[in-house]
Ligand code: BES
């Protein structure tokens with residue numbers, strides 16, 4: 001059941017306003033024109049909007065011992081507008097030489113611009129078809145994490161993986177690195193014998209004895225979806241079009257956890273149209289992976305921290321799968337439009353989970369999401385510019401502005417559309433949206449105009465109720481934000497209340513609680529829990545040693561606040577192995593502001609830093625070392 005806050009007040013306000021001849025200006029008048037060529041991506045230095053870049057052929061060798069990738073990127077281009085040069089993005093790449101249509105060419109590499117890297121200028125003429133760049137990656141490649149054997153699950157072989165979103169593809173491929181430019185690709189990748197290489201492309205499922213792997217991605221994708229992983233990996237099928245890759249010691253658990261992934265794909269198709277990418281496989285990475293998941297086409301990359309043993313955290317896979325429509329089919333034109341990727345995907349993810357698990361389950365996800373939204377708004381400040389849906393990331397590292405706002409304010413805005421327009425009408429709209437924008441990029445303004453023409457049409461009442469401007473071009477949480485009226489969480493609140501009044505934990509009514517109910521139980525605890533209260537919960541529910549990473553993370557946060565030291569050894573183990581930024585940042589932040597824990601935070605960080613991804617190191621250095 002969805003409740004619209006303040007509907008009554010809004011009706012009275014409208015009646016009053018109608019009497020004083022007040023008219024809101026029509027929403028569309030505030031929008032920019034819909035010419036797709038009018039947007040500017042401030043995070044690419046490439047000119048691929050004027051030189052058409054068609055296809056990439058990569059021929060690279062992965063040197064695990066020296067920790068670099070070296071080889072060639074061969075671009076097929078069409079210079080119909082007769083540009084004088086092709087400009088590609090690079091970051092910390094060494095460019096050895098360049099061939100233009102087979103002939104050695106001059107080139108020029110600009111000096112480094114912070115975050116953006118160095119523009120690579122290559123002279124071309126009207127008839128130029130092929131530009132081949134001989135290059136090597138540098139030690140500061142932000143997309144690459146090189147793992148020593150002991151940093152993997154099985155601790156036997158080294159591992160490499162890439163993470164290209166948002167602007168890191170340029171640190172391992174010289175490319176037009178903006179979400180608004182798509183190209184097809186093929187690749188030949190040489191890796192040490194015995195290891196398997198996988199890409200966001202058509203993949204093999206066996207290790208070969210040459211160490212040479214060939215890939216084909218015949219559907220055009222933007223550079224941020226380029227991905228590569230190399231390691232001692234093995235494959236297990238789920239159904240005829242889905243499966244899972246993982247290290248050997250992890251594959252059985254992964255296969256069990258992902259039992260329902262095949263069904264998820266079917267469920268997503270039922271909602272918003274055919275899955276367009278052929279196979280859908282999931283690769284489970286070693287624990288240092290800095291994200292929950294990444295929607296690399298045909299091959300989602302995910303953290304092992306969702307393998308809880310009870311399938312309770314698989315909504316993350318529904319999320320990455322949903323990106324096969326929102327994000328990978330219909331792509332945000334710039335990072336300022338990030339909510340079009342993530343907000344749609346969270347909405348879609350929860351619709352998939354509702355179909356698979358029922359509405360009580362998805363309502364819990366909505367409720368936890370609303371909590372995240374309101375915490376993010378408190379954390380950023382209710383007037384912060386970064387709380388608009390339409391972002392302004394000019395001159396900044398996009399990663400700094402890509403927050404939960406896009407995910408949760410974005411998805412709640414779509415939920416509002418669903419509630420106000422009616423589910424059937426909204427679903428028909430979304431099916432048409434995906435069909436008509438497949439393999440295209442889209443700006444926020446394009447979307448709002450499309451919505452105005454196709455969904456709202458002459459329904460001025462609906463337009464008024466949505467209050468679009470406040471959502472997209474205004475801060476904080478709009479008053480008409482919908483909220484799930486969740487029965488299950490209501491019961492959890494009751495039990496928490498009883499516990500706080502002194503009820504023994506084992507007398508609580510918690511028998512059928514899911515991981516989400518536990519999470520809600522802990523999230524709602526006051527900041528000043530005592531050590532004794534923590535100890536009684538730990539005795540009853542063994543929270544310090546839970547297998548569920550979400551619950552563990554929340555529990556350790558409470559432990560820091562209450563200075564409940566029996567949980568610290570387990571927390572240290574967690575921090576030493578897990579690299580997921582979503583877990584690390586709150587724990588290190590809490591330790592850095594809790595006088596008793598500052599030293600412990602520093603000590604654990606010093607020991608664990610090498611296990612974290614370069615980008616996680618960057619953000620944690622600021623938190624722990626105040627760099
Ligand atoms: N595309 C994102 C990951 C991302 C976002 C990478 C921004 C770089 C910049 C991915 O789909 C995602 O949202 N992952 C989430 C999990 C999800 C269930 C909310 C994550 O990693 O926490």
Ligand code: ZN
Pocket residue numbers: 319323341342345
């Ligand atoms: Zn996402």
